[in-house]
Amino acid sequence: xxxxxRSSSPWRIVDDCGGAFTMGAIGGGIFxxxxxxxxxxxxxxxRLRGSMTAIRTRAPQLGGxxxxxxxxxxxxxxGLVHVRGKEDPWNSITSGALTGAxxxxxxxxVAMVGSAAMGGILLALIEGAGIMLTRFASSQFPTGPxxxxxxxxxxxxxxxxxxxxx
Amino acid sequence: MPVAMGPYGQAxxxxxxxxxxxxxxxxxxxxxxxxxxxxFSCLRIGMRGRELMGGVGKTMMQSGxxxxxxxxxxxxIRC
Numbered sequence: 001x002x003x004x005x006r007s008s009s010p011w012r013i014v015d016d017c018g019g020a021f022t023m024g025a026i027g028g029g030i031f032x033x034x035x036x037x038x039x040x041x042x043x044x045x046x047r048l049r050g051s052m053t054a055i056r057t058r059a060p061q062l063g064g065x066x067x068x069x070x071x072x073x074x075x076x077x078x079g080l081v082h083v084r085g086k087e088d089p090w091n092s093i094t095s096g097a098l099t100g101a102x103x104x105x106x107x108x109x110v111a112m113v114g115s116a117a118m119g120g121i122l123l124a125l126i127e128g129a130g131i132m133l134t135r136f137a138s139s140q141f142p143t144g145p146x147x148x149x150x151x152x153x154x155x156x157x158x159x160x161x162x163x164x165x166x
Numbered sequence: 167m168p169v170a171m172g173p174y175g176q177a178x179x180x181x182x183x184x185x186x187x188x189x190x191x192x193x194x195x196x197x198x199x200x201x202x203x204x205x206f207s208c209l210r211i212g213m214r215g216r217e218l219m220g221g222v223g224k225t226m227m228q229s230g231x232x233x234x235x236x237x238x239x240x241x242x243i244r245c
Contacts, residue, residue, distance in 0.1 A: 019243060019244065022243050023239050023240045026243070125195045125198050129195050130191075133187075
């Protein structure tokens with residue numbers, strides 16, 4: 001995660017935090033719009049208003065919890081990169097588990113373990129999907145001019161940025 | 167799939183391609199996660215047999231859709 005030149009600084013944490021907030025707010029907006037529309041009393045006016053209310057109350061909340069998750073996650077991730085001195089999927093998995101544990105800290109040790117397992121499994125799945133994807137795409141990341149002399153550029157899409165949503 | 171060429175002779179996927187890709191990946195991850203967590207929660211509330219299959223499938227589709235949407239948005243806001 002800290003590999004790309006943009007993100008090797010602590011600003012990456014702020015960046016991830018904001019990205020996560022945006023993601024949560026937009027996604028929460030979409031889902032809450034549908035939910036508010038369906039839960040309102042009949043009549044188009046009521047439904048639109050209910051949908052609006054649901055978005056206004058719930059979407060920023062969801063964005064906030066996404067932001068907390070994303071910020072803590074990338075803080076721990078970058079800390080692990082610094083401490084261990086290498087970058088591998090275990091960094092993400094560990095930081096996902098630790099994030100889950102820390103955020104559930106006030107609910108007691110049992111909830112912490114459950115939440116940590118959930119975060120770890122989720123991040124392991126995402127990392128696994130990323131590795132599969134790189135293997136499928138089988139083309140290099142667009143990292144710089146060292147690929148300039150490649151004879152025939154493969155038309156396969158190169159998803160260099162696929163990790164940045166976390 | 168029409169791809170624009172990047173500055174280094176590299177295929178650069180378009181924005182929509184990346185969003186689509188994000189959705190697919192999110193859907194796959196969500197299906198896997200839903201299979202795991204759905205099995206647990208369906209077993210916990212006492213589903214067995216055919217009912218369990220239906221419950222797990224429903225959870226898988228739901229979490230796949232949710233994950234896919236969120237990851238598509240995550241891709242969309244970064245390009």
